[in-house]
Amino acid sequence: MKQLAILGSTGSIGKQALDVVSKHNDEYEVQLLTANDNWQELVRQARQFAPDAVVIANEAHYAALKDALADKPVKVYAGSDAINQCAAAKPVDIVLNAIVGFAGLTPTINAIKAGKVVALANKESLVVAGELVNRLVAMHNAAIIPVDSEHSAIFQCLSGEVGNEVEKIILTASGGPFRLTPAEQLARVTKDDALRHPVWSMGAKITIDSATMMNKGFEVIEAKWLFGVPVEDIEVVVHPQSLVHSMVQFADGAVKAQLGMPDMRIPIQYALSYPDRIPTDCERLDFTRHGTLTFERPDTDKFRNLGLAYEAMRRGGNIPCALNAANEVAVHAFLHDRIGFMAMSDLLEEVLAKTRHIASPTLEDYMETDRMTRIMTQELIR
Numbered sequence: 001m002k003q004l005a006i007l008g009s010t011g012s013i014g015k016q017a018l019d020v021v022s023k024h025n026d027e028y029e030v031q032l033l034t035a036n037d038n039w040q041e042l043v044r045q046a047r048q049f050a051p052d053a054v055v056i057a058n059e060a061h062y063a064a065l066k067d068a069l070a071d072k073p074v075k076v077y078a079g080s081d082a083i084n085q086c087a088a089a090k091p092v093d094i095v096l097n098a099i100v101g102f103a104g105l106t107p108t109i110n111a112i113k114a115g116k117v118v119a120l121a122n123k124e125s126l127v128v129a130g131e132l133v134n135r136l137v138a139m140h141n142a143a144i145i146p147v148d149s150e151h152s153a154i155f156q157c158l159s160g161e162v163g164n165e166v167e168k169i170i171l172t173a174s175g176g177p178f179r180l181t182p183a184e185q186l187a188r189v190t191k192d193d194a195l196r197h198p199v200w201s202m203g204a205k206i207t208i209d210s211a212t213m214m215n216k217g218f219e220v221i222e223a224k225w226l227f228g229v230p231v232e233d234i235e236v237v238v239h240p241q242s243l244v245h246s247m248v249q250f251a252d253g254a255v256k257a258q259l260g261m262p263d264m265r266i267p268i269q270y271a272l273s274y275p276d277r278i279p280t281d282c283e284r285l286d287f288t289r290h291g292t293l294t295f296e297r298p299d300t301d302k303f304r305n306l307g308l309a310y311e312a313m314r315r316g317g318n319i320p321c322a323l324n325a326a327n328e329v330a331v332h333a334f335l336h337d338r339i340g341f342m343a344m345s346d347l348l349e350e351v352l353a354k355t356r357h358i359a360s361p362t363l364e365d366y367m368e369t370d371r372m373t374r375i376m377t378q379e380l381i382r
């Protein structure tokens with residue numbers, strides 16, 4: 001039995017991971033579940049999956065959580081440090097990091113330092129500090145298995161190709177809800193429009209990132225660190241059907257693609273079962289029903305965030321970390337009706353222009369860049 005820690009178990013990825021576990025309770029045992037605020041859902045999950053421990057990041061909910069689980073033999077903790085410690089604890093084999101945002105970075109680092117296998121949904125860990133994370137993986141003999149469907153696809157395409165030169169990675173993108181919206185109308189779109197993703201049902205932050213194509217920009221950075229391919233060799237192609245999850249082109253011109261229905265439970269399960277494949281009851285891809293697969297170039301004039309991600313990666317060092325921090329603040333402001341859709345990209349451009357470059361950041365430099373960038377972005381919003 002593989003022993004799992006599921007960080008962010010109350011979110012979209014976390015719940016789907018628990019769905020996978022519930023269908024394979026002969027393969028997986030849950031050691032740890034964590035949430036930020038949603039202690040009620042954490043209680044429900046703890047009752048169903050009987051983990052060794054639960055952690056609520058927001059300490060204000062500790063008493064309520066502890067009380068609600070008083071009749072169960074589950075350890076109850078609160079605070080971010082407790083998440084880090086429990087994720088690194090002995091019996092855990094795989095840490096699935098499904099926390100959203102910068103808050104996922106230190107749990108990733110702590111799990112790696114403890115030599116765990118990290119099933120990584122929290123792409124922000126690599127966007128912010130990919131170089132450091134990779135160094136730690138090598139140092140501590142840990143491993144990262146991607147959960148993001150695109151990166152899971154690339155990971156699968158690269159299987160059996162050790163030593164073979166990759167010419168380019170082709171990351172597919174659904175195009176989001178505004179693919180066909182004329183640029184001049186984007187200033188007027190609302191958060192409800194942006195939250196209506198045509199294919200995927202996900203947490204609010206990544207759904208907005210998909211609407212601005214920031215998500216695809218972050219995925220370019222994530223792919224660079226996961227697969228060691230320069231960003232110039234990572235091409236984004238819009239594929240609205242979201243059936244081809246990504247592709248790899250090799251030195252001989254051959255292209256391998258991974259396809260399947262858009263269902264996150266498949267890449268989540270693969271990250272947990274790797275290198276094995278185990279059955280799912282997920283819907284199968286019927287080519288005769290879907291018929292046409294289309295591909296188009298992304299419109300980087302309309303979706304400036306995609307270009308900003310390439311620029312941040314070219315500048316390197318702490319700049320992607322600043323981009324991530326500014327984006328988290330901008331998305332939060334958009335979701336609270338404080339700024340419009342286009343203002344998100346304006347803010348990111350301004351922040352990137354003002355950020356002091358640090359070429360080889362330490363973890364403390366990343367922490368400080370994140371802190372200072374949040375303050376700067378808040379001030380620009382005011």
Ligand code: NDP
Pocket residue numbers: 007008009010011012013014034035036037038039057097098099100101103121122123124147148149200201202203204205206264
């Ligand atoms: P959700 O917002 O649905 O869930 C986020 C989870 O993280 C919740 O359990 C939340 O707890 C917890 N959390 C939030 N803030 C903190 C914090 N400060 N400290 C500790 N825990 C926290 O996000 P998603 O599941 O959509 O996404 C999670 C990650 O996976 C993101 O990095 C995203 O980019 C990535 N991803 C998501 C995909 C998807 O289909 N959803 C696809 C590919 C990647 P609470 O519920 O209490 O707020």
